[in-house]
Amino acid sequence: MYRRIRHRRQSAQTNYRKRFASLKGGMARVVVRKSNKAVTMQVLKYGESGDVVLASVNSRELRSMGWEPRCNIPTAYLTGLLLAKKVKGKERDFVLDIGLYRPVKGSVIFAAAKGFKDNGANLHSGIEFDEKRLSGAHIASYANSADENEYKSRFSTYIKAGFDVKAIDKKFEGVKKELMSK
Numbered sequence: 083m084y085r086r087i088r089h090r091r092q093s094a095q096t097n098y099r100k101r102f103a104s105l106k107g108g109m110a111r112v113v114v115r116k117s118n119k120a121v122t123m124q125v126l127k128y129g130e131s132g133d134v135v136l137a138s139v140n141s142r143e144l145r146s147m148g149w150e151p152r153c154n155i156p157t158a159y160l161t162g163l164l165l166a167k168k169v170k171g172k173e174r175d176f177v178l179d180i181g182l183y184r185p186v187k188g189s190v191i192f193a194a195a196k197g198f199k200d201n202g203a204n205l206h207s208g209i210e211f212d213e214k215r216l217s218g219a220h221i222a223s224y225a226n227s228a229d230e231n232e233y234k235s236r237f238s239t240y241i242k243a244g245f246d247v248k249a250i251d252k253k254f255e256g257v258k259k260e261l262m263s264k
Contacts, residue, residue: 110136111179112165112205114158114194120151121158121194123165125173136172139165149257150245155193156218156254162197163261169203176205188215201262218250225250 111133113124121141126133141151141161151157178195185192192209193216199205214220225233225247237247246253 107177109175109177109206110173112176112195112198112203113179113181114162114191115181116153116158116183116190119153121153121161121190123161123194123198125165125169125176126179127173137165137169139168144257147257147260149253150240150243152239153190154218154221155188155190155215156221156250158190158194159197159200159216160254160257160261162194162199163201163258164197166198166201166203167261174204176203178205178207188212217254222248222250 108128110125110127113126115122122139124138125136127136128134139161141153141157143164144151144157144160149157149160151161176198180191183189183191188211193211195205195207196209196211196216199207199209225237228236233247234241240247
């Protein structure tokens with residue numbers, strides 16, 4: 083046991099001081115992790131034999147709602163909304179766990195946390211975000227201003243999926259409305 087803890091500490095996989103401080107409050111943790119293609123969120127509660135997963139969401143689940151998920155700010159926000167919808171009634175208070183990521187204002191991690199908080203969850207954090215960036219308006223304006231070759235090379239995966247990037251903010255509002263209503 084001690085060998086595993088020492089290994090995780092030395093290889094910078096776990097900061098045990100931060101973990102212990104977050105566990106002292108007794109609140110469930112909202113864990114946000116991102117990869118190159120997806121955003122994953124989980125709600126974890128401490129248990130004697132290990133953490134217990136109360137709810138889990140991957141951004142790929144948004145595909146069923148007509149959203150083409152990537153690891154970007156609008157997708158992270160919608161993933162947070164979806165997790166908050168799944169966890170309603172299970173817990174009351176939550177604390178954000180960003181792991182070893184640096185806390186950068188306006189990042190994908192905080193967009194996911196803002197989505198979780200905006201759907202009615204009591205997340206203890208002071209997150210502020212620009213609404214235009216949450217909706218993907220900055221992506222749509224870039225797509226509209228890009229020439230045809232640049233547009234095709236930058237957004238080729240969206241084009242293959244049949245997703246209109248130039249209207250991403252309008253699609254975002256539709257999916258957000260669907261997630262907030264249920």
